[in-house]
Amino acid sequence: MTLLVVRLRFTMWRTAMSRSSLHLTSSIVGGLVALGVVALLGPGIAVLSTRPLRLTALTVPLFATFTLMWVVLSLVATGVDNVLDPARFTVLPLRARELARGLLAAAYTGIPAVMFVLLSLAQVAAWGAHPAALPAALVAAVLGTLTAVLGSRAVTSALARVMGSRGGRLVGAVAVSLVTLLPLVLNLVLTTGAVGPDLRTFDAGPSARVASWTPVGWAWGMPYDVATGRWAAAGVHLVLAVLLVGLLWEVWVRQLARTLTSPMTAGGGQRIGRARLLPAVLGTGPTATIAARRIRAWYRDSRLVSIALRTAVLPVFFVVQSALTGAGAFAGTGVVTLAVFAGLTLMNDLAFDGPAWWVHVSTGVRGWEDRLGRALASTIVFGPVLVLTFVVSASLGLLHPVVPWASVSLAAFLASLGLAVGVGAVLPGTAPRTGGNPFAASSGGAAQGCLTAVVSFVGPLVLVLPVGVAAVLTAGSPVGRWVVLVVAGAYGAVLLAAGVVLGGRRLDRRAPEMLGQLASAQI
Amino acid sequence: MTDGARGEGPALELVGLVKEFRGRRVVHGLSLSVPRGSLFGMVGPNGAGKTTTLSMATGLLRPDGGTARVLGHDVWADPAAAKAVMGVSPDGLRLFEQLSGRELLHYVADLRRMPVEESRPRAEELLAVLDLAADANTVVADYSAGMVKKISLAAALIHAPRLLVLDEPFEAVDPVSGQTIRTILRRYVGTGGTVVMSSHVMELVEGLCDRVAVVAGGRVLADDTVGALTAGGSLHERFLELVGASEVSGDGLTWLGG
Numbered sequence: 001m002t003l004l005v006v007r008l009r010f011t012m013w014r015t016a017m018s019r020s021s022l023h024l025t026s027s028i029v030g031g032l033v034a035l036g037v038v039a040l041l042g043p044g045i046a047v048l049s050t051r052p053l054r055l056t057a058l059t060v061p062l063f064a065t066f067t068l069m070w071v072v073l074s075l076v077a078t079g080v081d082n083v084l085d086p087a088r089f090t091v092l093p094l095r096a097r098e099l100a101r102g103l104l105a106a107a108y109t110g111i112p113a114v115m116f117v118l119l120s121l122a123q124v125a126a127w128g129a130h131p132a133a134l135p136a137a138l139v140a141a142v143l144g145t146l147t148a149v150l151g152s153r154a155v156t157s158a159l160a161r162v163m164g165s166r167g168g169r170l171v172g173a174v175a176v177s178l179v180t181l182l183p184l185v186l187n188l189v190l191t192t193g194a195v196g197p198d199l200r201t202f203d204a205g206p207s208a209r210v211a212s213w214t215p216v217g218w219a220w221g222m223p224y225d226v227a228t229g230r231w232a233a234a235g236v237h238l239v240l241a242v243l244l245v246g247l248l249w250e251v252w253v254r255q256l257a258r259t260l261t262s263p264m265t266a267g268g269g270q271r272i273g274r275a276r277l278l279p280a281v282l283g284t285g286p287t288a289t290i291a292a293r294r295i296r297a298w299y300r301d302s303r304l305v306s307i308a309l310r311t312a313v314l315p316v317f318f319v320v321q322s323a324l325t326g327a328g329a330f331a332g333t334g335v336v337t338l339a340v341f342a343g344l345t346l347m348n349d350l351a352f353d354g355p356a357w358w359v360h361v362s363t364g365v366r367g368w369e370d371r372l373g374r375a376l377a378s379t380i381v382f383g384p385v386l387v388l389t390f391v392v393s394a395s396l397g398l399l400h401p402v403v404p405w406a407s408v409s410l411a412a413f414l415a416s417l418g419l420a421v422g423v424g425a426v427l428p429g430t431a432p433r434t435g436g437n438p439f440a441a442s443s444g445g446a447a448q449g450c451l452t453a454v455v456s457f458v459g460p461l462v463l464v465l466p467v468g469v470a471a472v473l474t475a476g477s478p479v480g481r482w483v484v485l486v487v488a489g490a491y492g493a494v495l496l497a498a499g500v501v502l503g504g505r506r507l508d509r510r511a512p513e514m515l516g517q518l519a520s521a522q523i
Numbered sequence: 524m525t526d527g528a529r530g531e532g533p534a535l536e537l538v539g540l541v542k543e544f545r546g547r548r549v550v551h552g553l554s555l556s557v558p559r560g561s562l563f564g565m566v567g568p569n570g571a572g573k574t575t576t577l578s579m580a581t582g583l584l585r586p587d588g589g590t591a592r593v594l595g596h597d598v599w600a601d602p603a604a605a606k607a608v609m610g611v612s613p614d615g616l617r618l619f620e621q622l623s624g625r626e627l628l629h630y631v632a633d634l635r636r637m638p639v640e641e642s643r644p645r646a647e648e649l650l651a652v653l654d655l656a657a658d659a660n661t662v663v664a665d666y667s668a669g670m671v672k673k674i675s676l677a678a679a680l681i682h683a684p685r686l687l688v689l690d691e692p693f694e695a696v697d698p699v700s701g702q703t704i705r706t707i708l709r710r711y712v713g714t715g716g717t718v719v720m721s722s723h724v725m726e727l728v729e730g731l732c733d734r735v736a737v738v739a740g741g742r743v744l745a746d747d748t749v750g751a752l753t754a755g756g757s758l759h760e761r762f763l764e765l766v767g768a769s770e771v772s773g774d775g776l777t778w779l780g781g
Contacts, residue, residue: 291629356616511582
């Protein structure tokens, strides 16, 4: 059974790759990136064996963090893939326990999991200088990776249950969006506390001890306990880690059993009043109608709600961090990042529509109306958030000087919008399935994901750079900075117009082909 | 809305349509002519290419060869003009599920640039006739399969098109609503409209349509009036004859139930 599931996974993988060259390329690129990360991090961790114990202890907080990130990230998008959705096995006469064994084995075949296992082996090597700790490190590697993989499965499947109803999905989306910001909070705490660690005197011991008493650190703490001769602590950690793995396994099996007997169906009648406000404000032309629908989606569609929340909460951290550290650059970067993210949310907007986009094709909507409507909706949703963040940061005195930062933020928002509506008309990207778990992960998405990630990262940087340079150069000039602000606005508007026109033309020309792409854009 | 129609040719004319998926040809130079004012049924086994053909006829799937003309407008040379005069209800493509049924109708009408004074009353009337008024404020995501079919039909009708292309319009629809839809379609054809619909249900096509085309393997096997095609027998028998009943039907699967 186990072998069968693993083989099924490879078969599906192979089919997906042979059906799309983009998928193949991205799998190879993803594999190479993963290999690169392992090649860089792995030796870095292994070389800790030649360092004093106080530095080798770093593996404990490091791998505890990896484990935590694994579970948290699997909620967002990347950690788990749902090629083997348990719901697909419901009609087969299978016991949950058998299936769970198979799915667990299959989970270990994914690129991220292989990466994690390799790194955990580097962790074993790191304890090479302490022969007594070696077996403990090996056990830690096994229990630690199990904690991560089972933890992500248990948490996602338990959450998926909550997300079964639309109301639950909204609440869940809000909760999880905030949880996924946990690493940022961690970063906030760390950067305010620690000041540039000096390797000659740095002692990782205390943080290792703290990390080893968190659930994600129980397993990873064992080699350190043994190396420092605290056998009792090692024993307790071993028992706790085994119990945790057992508990996560049971939770997961139980969730699987429930999925097998009652596959999830979205329920709950959401009733909607007659909208009067949006049509009254925007009018009823095609562009306005599309904008109104997208605005409604930002608060009705749990998939978008979670994105909106994360996008909107993100800058708060930058601003808080800036206020705590007194470094104004953080606040400025935060506002600009928000501007870029808010613009780029349109990148995979078509994927969120999915096959339903046929309505636009069939009614003969022009491409530019589609593009402009979406840009308008994003401006109405994120514009106020952006302005508010900017005004708050500025009034706290964190944005200094104000006008150049305004120029860069404005250009960043408009340029990102333009980039997203332009590129989004060529690469629709992927989105979670309509009405599905908003955190449903994708493996097929990795395909275009890689390409769009590069475009989303490099694009805004390149487009905003000229404005940034101009803003810095004129920061001292009282007249010059205002000129730059006006020019930045005009420049952004031109980019947005270019995105709308070019993206629109592309959609006009290749609407049926886009519809074909969208058929498989939801995962 | 007769102004969009050019000349007096057929309502839908497909000439030599070809479609290949990954090198495999699924539609082989298919040609069909649907006269104006007729209720045209398209029947065929699973995988016959019905949905593929209708998608190419409505501008949703680009053919690899051949032409499709709707009331004189070339669907692929002048898509806007062709789309303006036809209403489409595809099978298996989702709708914007975050909108309520009423919002969806308004959305489609607005995309088609209909004046609000005209589209809003029409939407209410369609909701009432199709027995969706009670669920007009429920999001489409919560609709049953039959209700989705009905709201999709309403969205195709709202701009009073001259040609209706419906893929499996009766699937999952209850008998009462089914009767309503039949009445609507007959009345629509009576006023000069044209309907092209696909179906698996022979009895339905036989009782409702004027003309029928049997499609299998991406080719038209027969295309005639229902009376001429059945020639005294039933469409069901004629269909099995044309398509060829499966060999297994008699002797295979003997272990089943044994």
